[in-house]
Amino acid sequence: MGRHSLGEFEHLVMVAVMRLRPNAYGASIIEEIEGRTGRDVSQAAAYLTLKRLEGKGWIQGRQEPGDETRGYRERRCFELTTEGRTRLGRSRTEIASMWEGMAGEFGA
Amino acid sequence: MSGSSSPPRLARWIAEVSTPREDHAQVLGDLHERFVRRVASRGRPAAARWYWLQACGLGVSLIPRRVLNSIPRLIAPGTLRAAFRALLRSPQESGLAVVTLGIGIAAPTGMFALADGTTTSLPGDPDDRVVSVHLVDRAGRTNTTIPWQLFRVWNANASTSNGAHSSFGAYRLSDRVAVGGGDSSASRYRGAYATAGVFDLLQVRPLVGRIYPDGQHHGGLPAVLIREDVWEERFDRDPAAIGTVLRVDGADHVVFGVLPLGFGFPSDERIWIEPVRAETESWRVVGRLEEGMGSAAARENLAALLERIAEDEQPVPQRVELEGYTEAYFGREDDTARRVGVVSLLLVLITAANVASIMLARGMARSRETSTRLAMGASRGQVVALVLTEVLLLAVAGTVLGLLAGRLALKGMVDYLTRQATVIPYWIEFGLGARSIGIAASLTLLALLVAGGVPAAHFSKVHAGDGLRPRGHLRRERGGRVMATVVGLEIALSCFLLSLSGFIVGESTTTLRRGASFATDGVLTGQFVLERADYPDPAARRVFFKRLSEKMRSDPDVREVSLASALPGKEGMVDRVRVANIDVESDRPPLAQVRMVDRAFFRTLGLTVAEGRSFSSEDRADAPPVSVVNRAFARERGIDGEALGREITVGPANNGEALEATIVGVVDDGGVTPYRRSGPSPGVYLSIAQVSPRAAYLMVKAEGGVPLLQLWRENAASIDPYLPLGPVMTLEESLRRGRGAATLYLAVFMGLGAASLLVALVGLYGSQSSMLARRVREIGVRRAVGAGTAQVVGQSMLIGLRPAWVGLAVGVPAGILAARGVITATPHPITYLLPPFLLVGASVVALWRPARRAAMTDPMEVLRNG
Numbered sequence: 024m025g026r027h028s029l030g031e032f033e034h035l036v037m038v039a040v041m042r043l044r045p046n047a048y049g050a051s052i053i054e055e056i057e058g059r060t061g062r063d064v065s066q067a068a069a070y071l072t073l074k075r076l077e078g079k080g081w082i083q084g085r086q087e088p089g090d091e092t093r094g095y096r097e098r099r100c101f102e103l104t105t106e107g108r109t110r111l112g113r114s115r116t117e118i119a120s121m122w123e124g125m126a127g128e129f130g131a
Numbered sequence: 132m133s134g135s136s137s138p139p140r141l142a143r144w145i146a147e148v149s150t151p152r153e154d155h156a157q158v159l160g161d162l163h164e165r166f167v168r169r170v171a172s173r174g175r176p177a178a179a180r181w182y183w184l185q186a187c188g189l190g191v192s193l194i195p196r197r198v199l200n201s202i203p204r205l206i207a208p209g210t211l212r213a214a215f216r217a218l219l220r221s222p223q224e225s226g227l228a229v230v231t232l233g234i235g236i237a238a239p240t241g242m243f244a245l246a247d248g249t250t251t252s253l254p255g256d257p258d259d260r261v262v263s264v265h266l267v268d269r270a271g272r273t274n275t276t277i278p279w280q281l282f283r284v285w286n287a288n289a290s291t292s293n294g295a296h297s298s299f300g301a302y303r304l305s306d307r308v309a310v311g312g313g314d315s316s317a318s319r320y321r322g323a324y325a326t327a328g329v330f331d332l333l334q335v336r337p338l339v340g341r342i343y344p345d346g347q348h349h350g351g352l353p354a355v356l357i358r359e360d361v362w363e364e365r366f367d368r369d370p371a372a373i374g375t376v377l378r379v380d381g382a383d384h385v386v387f388g389v390l391p392l393g394f395g396f397p398s399d400e401r402i403w404i405e406p407v408r409a410e411t412e413s414w415r416v417v418g419r420l421e422e423g424m425g426s427a428a429a430r431e432n433l434a435a436l437l438e439r440i441a442e443d444e445q446p447v448p449q450r451v452e453l454e455g456y457t458e459a460y461f462g463r464e465d466d467t468a469r470r471v472g473v474v475s476l477l478l479v480l481i482t483a484a485n486v487a488s489i490m491l492a493r494g495m496a497r498s499r500e501t502s503t504r505l506a507m508g509a510s511r512g513q514v515v516a517l518v519l520t521e522v523l524l525l526a527v528a529g530t531v532l533g534l535l536a537g538r539l540a541l542k543g544m545v546d547y548l549t550r551q552a553t554v555i556p557y558w559i560e561f562g563l564g565a566r567s568i569g570i571a572a573s574l575t576l577l578a579l580l581v582a583g584g585v586p587a588a589h590f591s592k593v594h595a596g597d598g599l600r601p602r603g604h605l606r607r608e609r610g611g612r613v614m615a616t617v618v619g620l621e622i623a624l625s626c627f628l629l630s631l632s633g634f635i636v637g638e639s640t641t642t643l644r645r646g647a648s649f650a651t652d653g654v655l656t657g658q659f660v661l662e663r664a665d666y667p668d669p670a671a672r673r674v675f676f677k678r679l680s681e682k683m684r685s686d687p688d689v690r691e692v693s694l695a696s697a698l699p700g701k702e703g704m705v706d707r708v709r710v711a712n713i714d715v716e717s718d719r720p721p722l723a724q725v726r727m728v729d730r731a732f733f734r735t736l737g738l739t740v741a742e743g744r745s746f747s748s749e750d751r752a753d754a755p756p757v758s759v760v761n762r763a764f765a766r767e768r769g770i771d772g773e774a775l776g777r778e779i780t781v782g783p784a785n786n787g788e789a790l791e792a793t794i795v796g797v798v799d800d801g802g803v804t805p806y807r808r809s810g811p812s813p814g815v816y817l818s819i820a821q822v823s824p825r826a827a828y829l830m831v832k833a834e835g836g837v838p839l840l841q842l843w844r845e846n847a848a849s850i851d852p853y854l855p856l857g858p859v860m861t862l863e864e865s866l867r868r869g870r871g872a873a874t875l876y877l878a879v880f881m882g883l884g885a886a887s888l889l890v891a892l893v894g895l896y897g898s899q900s901s902m903l904a905r906r907v908r909e910i911g912v913r914r915a916v917g918a919g920t921a922q923v924v925g926q927s928m929l930i931g932l933r934p935a936w937v938g939l940a941v942g943v944p945a946g947i948l949a950a951r952g953v954i955t956a957t958p959h960p961i962t963y964l965l966p967p968f969l970l971v972g973a974s975v976v977a978l979w980r981p982a983r984r985a986a987m988t989d990p991m992e993v994l995r996n997g
Contacts, residue, residue, distance in 0.1 A: 049161035063257055066165075066185045067192040070150075070158055089160050092167055096160030128368075129338060 029114040035060065036072050037111045040082055040101050048087070048098040049073065073101065081107030138166045139179050142186040149189040151197070158189070176427060177258050191569035210513070214520035221493060225525065227897050228489050231890045232529025235482025236574050237536035238886050239475030242879065244541050244567040248559045253457060254393065255334045256419075262430065263459040264299075264416040264437065267450040275459075276413035277301070281440075285416070286328065288440050300329030301414035302397055305380065305404070320361060321554070322379075322402035330356075330403075332419035333396055338362075340373040340388030343405045352376065355384040358401040359392040379404055381665040395557030397460075417456055460556065474883050477628045479574050481887055483581035484621035485894035486529075490522060490583070491614045492898045522583035530575045537571070538563050544879075615934055618898050622938025622970070623945075625891030629966040630946025632884030636877060637962040651866065653832050654735065656698055657843065657859035660826040665851070669823040673752065675850060676819070676827060680729070682846040683831055689842075691832040693735040696727040696824040699803065700866045708815050710768050711778035723764055724803040724812050725781055727819040727827070733759075733798055735830055743775045743796035750818040756792035757818060763800045764813035781815065792817060830862065888973060896977040899931040903985040915990035927982035928975065935974045939967050 029037070039055040040047040052073070053064045076082045084099045103111065143159065150158045162185055169178035218225040252259055264285075266274045279301070286299045302325040327345040343354035355377055357365075366372035375386045384404065395401070397415070406414075420429035430453045437451040501514055545561045555561075659679070666672045676694055683692045696704065706725045714720035730746040733739075741762065750757050758779060765774045774794050782789040800811035819827065831843070847854055903910075910923055943966060 049157060050164045053161070053165070061255065065188045066146075066158065066162055067188040069161075070154070070189070071192060074154075086156075089156070093160035093164040096156040096163065098160055099154075099157040 029110055032068065033072055033076060034111070034114055036069070036076065037081065037103065037107060041103055041108075041111070044102050046100065047102065048100045050093075050098075052101075076107070077101070080104055081110055136167055136170050136175075138163065138182045142179075142183045145190050146186040149186070149193040149197075162186075173258065173422065174428060180258070187569070188565065191565050191572070195572055210516055210520050214517055214524055217517070218521055218524060224489055224493055224897055227893050228486050228525045229528045229532060231482055231485050231893050232525060232575075232578060233532030233536055234886050234890055235479055235485075235578065236530055236533025236571055237540060238478055238883055239574060240533060240537035240563065240567055240571045241540035241544070242472075242475050242883075243570045244537070244563050245544060245561060247564075247566055248561040251457070251559055253333065253558050259455040259457065260420040260422075260429070261332060261456045262418050262420060262433075262453040263456050264418055265452045265454065265459075267452050273452065275415055277416045279414055282414055282416050284440055285437055288436075298328055298332045299416060299418045300332050301326045301406070301416050302329050303406070303414050304397065320401040321399060322404060323397060323400045324406045325396070325403045326406060329396060329417065330390075332417065333394075335390055335394045335396075337388035338391055339370050340386070343387045352383050352385045353407045354387040354405040355379050356388045356390055356403040357386060358390050358394065361401050362389045393557065398554050399557045418453070457558070474628060474632065474880070477624055478883060478887055478890070479577060480581070481621055481624045481628065481890050481894075483578040484617050484624065485890050485897075486522070486525065486578060487581055487583075488614055488617045488621060488894050489897040490518065491617065492900070492902065519583045522579055526575050526579050529578075530571060533575075534563065534568065534571055537567075540882075547878075614898055614902070618894060618934040619937040621894050622891055622934050622974075623942040624938075625887045626938050626942025626966060626970060627946040627949070628887040628942075629884055629970060630943050631950050632880045632887070633962050633966045634947075634950035635880045636884065651736075651862040654862040655831045655833070655843070655859060656828050656862050656865055658826055658828050659847070659854065661854075666825070669752070672823040672825065673820065676823070678850050679829065679846060682849070683829070683842070686833075686842055688834040689831060690834065691731055691735040691830075693731040693830045694729045694819050694827050695732055695830065696819065696827055698828050698830075698862065698865055699736055699801070706781055708764075708813075709780040710770060711780070713768050713770065713777075721767065721813070724814045725817065726803060726814065727817050727822050727824050729819045732816070732830075735832055736801075738799045738801060741797050741799065742772075743794070745796055745798070746816075746818045746820070750820055752821055754821070756790060756821050757795045758792040759796040759798055759816040760794055761798055761800045761803065761811070761814040761816075763811040764815060765797055767813045779815065781817070790817070790822065888969060891970070892973050892977045895931070895935065895974055896981070899978055900981040900984075903927055903931070903981045907985065907988055910985050911988050911990045911992070914986075914988060920986045923986040923988075924979075924982045927985050928978050931978040931982065932971070932974055935971060939970065943967050 035056050036052060039052045043051050043055055049066070049069055053066070053069050056062070056064050073082070073084075077084055081104055082101045083104050084101045086097045087100050089096045089098050143162075146159060146162060147155060162182065166178055166182050169181055253261055263275070264277065266277060282299065282301045286301075302323050305322050305324060327342050330342045337356070338359060340356075342356065357372070357377075362368055362372055366375070372386050373388065376383050377386055378384070379402065390403070418433065420433060434451045434453050504514060541561060541563065545555075548555065659675075661672050661675060666675065680692045680694060683689055704725045705722050707720050708723040708725070709720040728746070730748070730750070733745050740759070743759070745759060746757070758781075760774060760779075762771075765771045770777060774797050777794045778791060779794060780789050780791050798816070800814070803812050803814035829843075843859060910927075913923060946966065947963065
């Protein structure tokens with residue numbers, strides 16, 4: 024995986040950020056992925072991925088005040104940057120093109 | 132905020148120190164938020180466990196990164212360069228330290244990864260809410276199978292009363308399920324009978340088709356579910372497989388659905404059959420604890436509820452016990468993991484002591500350089516930092532080597548298990564994951580603390596002036612005593628570990644060696660399972676086996692054909708056997724292995740009939756039942772020499788019927804399973820012509836070069852074309868497979884023992900080399916006043932061996948004491964002698980080279996240079 028390609032989990036995180044905007048932050052992103060895919064997502068994996076995506080400039084974060092449920096700690100809300108949107112769109116097209124004409128393979 | 136909704140403090144602290152300060156609010160806030168939600172939905176204990184997992188995950192993922200990132204800030208580039216140069220100046224010692232660290236980290240990491248696999252939760256069940264339900268009778272005996280009636284009542288009531296929504300499923304393992312029909316030929320797969328509830332509570336969804344409904348609402352043929360790999364193998368992934376009729380276990384079934392490859396409940400099954408005539412069988416029951424309540428509380432509630440229902444149903448009151456499914460699967464009594472854990476930890480300590488002694492010895496040899504550094508203005512902190520940096524570099528190299536070697540070792544072990552046809556449960560994936568790497572990191576840290584702490588403490592006491600005095604005028608030899616203690620400790624630990632491993636290896640070898648005490652040459656074996664629907668009564672089964680034997684015998688090259696309910700040397704049926712007038716006192720007479728065999732069995736295996744006779748053609752189904760017992764049985768029951776003519780009662784079996792037979796012969800031991808630790812197992816043979824089992828092994832002995840497999844297939848197919856043929860192999864191969872786990876266990880402990888010996892010897896070599904190098908002046912003086920080479924070598928060796936004596940004196944008795952608590956068999960005397968002998972012998976080898984080098988000292992050179 025190079026610096027410019029999007030890993031599977033990164034893809035999921037970026038879609039979750041897009042779905043949840045403007046309220047995409049660590050806990051809500053994890054719960055969104057867990058709820059939709061059924062897989063367990065650890066805090067460490069989510070944190071490291073968000074950090075990496077932010078480092079690549081594909082998402083950007085801003086601090087928001089926290090409430091009682093998080094012990095009044097600030098939350099870091101994320102949104103896709105223009106470059107992030109482009110990358111995500113390209114990744115989606117690549118996956119879709121690989122699956123083209125194969126819908127019947129799994130009896131779907 | 133109330134205490135009950137606060138995360139565990141220590142776990143929170145771990146999460147906090149793992150995360151960079153600027154991200155504390157983000158990470159801890161997210162964790163807190165999810166924790167509060169989990170407390171509300173699953174109870175505090177489950178939420179706390181979850182929090183711990185997350186915190187440890189953060190620790191394992193982030194701390195190594197933070198440490199690596201902070202190294203450049205902590206250590207000045209100059210120190211790193213100096214440490215690197217110092218290590219390169221003595222490549223032999225540095226190499227030894229890296230290799231021993233590698234061994235010391237690889238072995239426990241590999242072992243832990245293997246053990247860790249067995250603690251993995253089922254997919255989709257991270258909180259271990261899937262439980263096995265057992266009944267415990269008044270005598271405390273646990274019964275893992277439940278009558279169908281009781282299961283039905285539980286299933287109907289427990290899910291609605293008390294507001295609980297626990298769900299239940301029942302399953303029963305089948306022998307390898309035979310499948311015929313479809314487009315492919317008949318073959319056999321691992322399979323189980325299971326109710327629909329099993330799939331529901333495990334939350335598995337079919338890839339195509341659907342799960343069969345509970346209670347035969349669909350009408351028609353009973354249903355079957357196949358796994359993705361069977362779907363691919365038999366139907367080439369064709370969705371039209373759904374609705375196809377397959378012949379399974381002798382009856383027609385219709386394919387309802389395909390389950391994903393990642394599923395294989397209860398172990399690694401590939402086919403699941405809808406129970407039809409369930410009432411006559413006993414079932415294993417699994418349940419899923421209700422959500423929204425802590426796991427322990429939910430278990431208590433459910434057990435109490437099931438007990439109340441069971442009391443109404445069963446005349447004999449029984450206690451209900453719930454145990455996590457994966458926990459119950461591996462059993463609580465197996466202490467292999469604990470043994471491996473203790474031995475691995477000891478190995479790490481030995482490794483750490485070893486590296487400490489090497490570092491100390493290096494440092495002592497360099498004390499002049501160190502004191503010169505101090506005299507030139509270096510601070511003590513800089514000197515200690517240099518030592519710690521050297522240890523850090525060694526540790527990093529050792530860890531990389533250890534992880535690579537651990538990965539190879541793990542792969543080797545898993546490959547070995549797979550080759551031995553050991554079933555690896557579907558939810559387990561062995562690998563060096565984050566947790567195993569975390570363990571390796573912790574072990575390195577431990578090694579680092581011990582290995583770095585001792586020499587660092589020593590160097591902090593070196594005096595600046597020492598380096599400026601002429602050679603031979605050091606204030607006092609520093610560190611000698613510390614190093615002797617460290618080396619002594621290391622040898623003691625090695626002795627302890629070697630003794631312990633020796634006893635465990637000795638025990639396993641004795642058990643394994645008691646293997647084939649019968650002729651296995653040229654014997655080919657294979658199992659035939661006669662399914663109920665096709666062979667409903669013993670007479671039908673007898674006819675099949677008789678025809679098959681006759682057909683095989685008719686080939687002129689076949690010398691012997693024999694039938695047995697279980698293979699010799701392998702597990703078979705174990706039952707209570709009462710000898711008339713002997714076992715009168717006991718309600719529960721002792722157990723014996725019970726085998727149904729034909730009259731050619733003893734001849735085929737070369738077992739001698741010591742008394743009386745073998746089975747004969749007279750022992751037909753309508754004749755009085757007879758039996759042949761082995762010598763171990765006669766000895767154990769005290770009827771040695773007077774067994775013939777005695778009446779025995781076998782059973783009662785599951786169907787409540789006991790079988791009475793007269794002993795007509797006594798044969799050699801060895802035809803039954805040999806793996807009992809205390810000696811040969813008592814065995815009772817019944818005539819297969821009088822008691823016909825549902826499954827039997829055919830054993831054929833033939834002249835070399837006969838295409839036996841072909842003959843076998845043709846003959847079996849000519850009698851029953853639908854009968855699937857299981858794997859056919861030589862008896863030797865079959866016995867070897869059965870010993871897979873025991874051999875692996877043996878290999879693991881032999882490996883750990885050898886690793887500890889190697890690490891101890893490297894330590895002894897390194898430390899004694901340095902010690903003798905420092906005594907070069909003294910040795911030179913001795914040589915000058917007339918001491919010969921042999922004398923110097925002898926004395927050097929005696930001094931070098933001192934830590935070994937101390938270690939032996941402490942380590943061997945401690946190892947023997949510890950071993951007594953672990954093993955059950957009486958050890959062979961050689962097991963006591965071998966570890967000390969090995970250690971002393973190897974120490975002499977390790978010390979020989981340094982002692983010879985010291986003896987070669989030129990006295991004139993030493994005296995000239997002062």
